[in-house]
Amino acid sequence: MTVGRPLSDRLQATVAxxxxxxGVSLAFGGVVDQAGVLLKNFDGPLVGPxxxxxxxxxxxxxxxxxxxxxxxxxxxxxxxxRITHRxxxxxxxxxxxxxxxxxxxxxxxxxxxxxxxxxxxxxxGNRIYDAVISEARRLEHALVxxxxxxxxxxxxxxxxIREENRRLQAMTRDAYTRLRLLAARTxxxxxxxxxxxxxxxxxxxxxxDPELPFALTVREGDVLALVAGxxxxxxxxxxxxxxxxxxxxxxxxxxxxxxxxxxxEAVVIGRRHGLLP
Numbered sequence: 001m002t003v004g005r006p007l008s009d010r011l012q013a014t015v016a017x018x019x020x021x022x023g024v025s026l027a028f029g030g031v032v033d034q035a036g037v038l039l040k041n042f043d044g045p046l047v048g049p050x051x052x053x054x055x056x057x058x059x060x061x062x063x064x065x066x067x068x069x070x071x072x073x074x075x076x077x078x079x080x081x082r083i084t085h086r087x088x089x090x091x092x093x094x095x096x097x098x099x100x101x102x103x104x105x106x107x108x109x110x111x112x113x114x115x116x117x118x119x120x121x122x123x124x125g126n127r128i129y130d131a132v133i134s135e136a137r138r139l140e141h142a143l144v145x146x147x148x149x150x151x152x153x154x155x156x157x158x159x160x161i162r163e164e165n166r167r168l169q170a171m172t173r174d175a176y177t178r179l180r181l182l183a184a185r186t187x188x189x190x191x192x193x194x195x196x197x198x199x200x201x202x203x204x205x206x207x208x209d210p211e212l213p214f215a216l217t218v219r220e221g222d223v224l225a226l227v228a229g230x231x232x233x234x235x236x237x238x239x240x241x242x243x244x245x246x247x248x249x250x251x252x253x254x255x256x257x258x259x260x261x262x263x264x265e266a267v268v269i270g271r272r273h274g275l276l277p
Contacts, residue, residue, distance in 0.1 A: 007031055007143070011104075011112050012041045014139045019043040021131045024116040026096065030055065030062060032110050037062045048093035060087040065101040066110045070198075071133055073100045075123045100124045102136040106143050108171075114139070133201065144168070172277045173228065180225040183218075184240055199225075214257035216275060223250045228267045228276050 011029045019027035026044035030037040037055040039062070055063040061083050065072050074080035075098040078088050096117040104112040114136045116128060176199050183195035196218065216224065219240075226236045233251065237244045251263065258273075260266035270276045 007111065008041065010139060010142065011114070012043075014114055014135050015041045016043045018114060018116055018132055018135045021135065022116050022128050024128065025119040026094075026117045027115065028117070029112055029114045031112050032066050037066050037113050047095060049090055050094045053087065053090060055087065059084045061099060061101045062113045062115065065103050066113055069103050069105050069110050071100065071102040071129070071136075073124045073129060074098065095119045098122060098124050100129060100132050102132050104136050104139050104143075106140055106147075111143075112139070137201065169277070176277045177225050177229040180222050181239065184222045216254065216257060220250050220254050220257075221275065223247060224254055224266065224270055225276065227251070227263055228270070 008031060011031065015027045015029045018024070020043075024044070026042065026046070028039060028043070028050070029041040030039040035054060036057045036059075039050060039053045039055065042051060055066075057063055058067045061072060061074060061077070061080075064083050072082065074083065077083075077091050077097060077099055078085065096119055098121075099115060099117040102114045103110045104114060114132060116124065116132045118124070179195050179199035183192045183199065186192050186195065222240060223236060226239060231239065233244050233247045236242070237247045240247070242250075251266075255261070255263075255266050258266050258269040260269050267276065
């Protein structure tokens with residue numbers, strides 16, 4: 001994909017911003033094609049043979065991230081159990097230890113991967129995680145915006161832009177609802193927090209808007225997300241493992257907090273305040 005500026009140039013700018021904002025030892029990235037991930041964009045000193053490496057689909061950290069389209073963190077690459085170790089020698093030669101990889105996804109296709117890595121014993125904590133994901137998302141938005149500008153130069157472009165925006169918005173809302181459902185069902189607190197974090201990135205400002213007098217609880221956010229997805233109270237109760245009376249109680253609280261008189265109005269207000277995508 002080349003929209004306006006070549007993808008490689010945009011990726012290089014993202015890699016540089018990632019290192020500047022995080023202080024990682026090395027930030028790097030690669031464009032994804034049918035063969036895998038080609039690592040050619042770097043910011044920071046290179047000491048080994050990492051430049052130009054082609055990662056096969058599904059292998060190593062970047063290959064897995066590209067295939068699964070979800071961010072991953074390993075705080076000790078060579079001992080990580082969730083990835084294959086085809087590239088351990090290269091990573092060791094480069095002296096890298098902890099690492100985050102984030103996919104850049106446009107139109108349901110991974111087009112690049114952005115990395116941040118440390119050579120010492122630093123770990124990829126929440127600050128680093130949020131910063132790298134933020135840069136990857138900015139690149140996604142820039143690519144989509146540039147593509148829509150290009151589309152505007154062809155006949156009936158306005159209709160095409162509106163149709164594409166509606167499609168992307170529907171996909172975002174569906175993904176948000178699925179993430180909230182998965183978070184509600186998991187019993188692992190760490191996984192739940194990660195899923196809610198990803199949902200918040202899709203939803204905007206998350207659960208707590210400073211303009212609102214009351215913040216929604218996590219469970220109220222779950223209920224509101226399912227209401228926005230078109231579910232009735234009985235189905236929400238079954239989906240979340242609650243009684244219908246409990247769901248009605250949550251709904252009453254949500255409407256009070258948002259100052260809404262109907263379910264539809266609660267969804268509209270929730271979107272206005274960034275609680276829903």
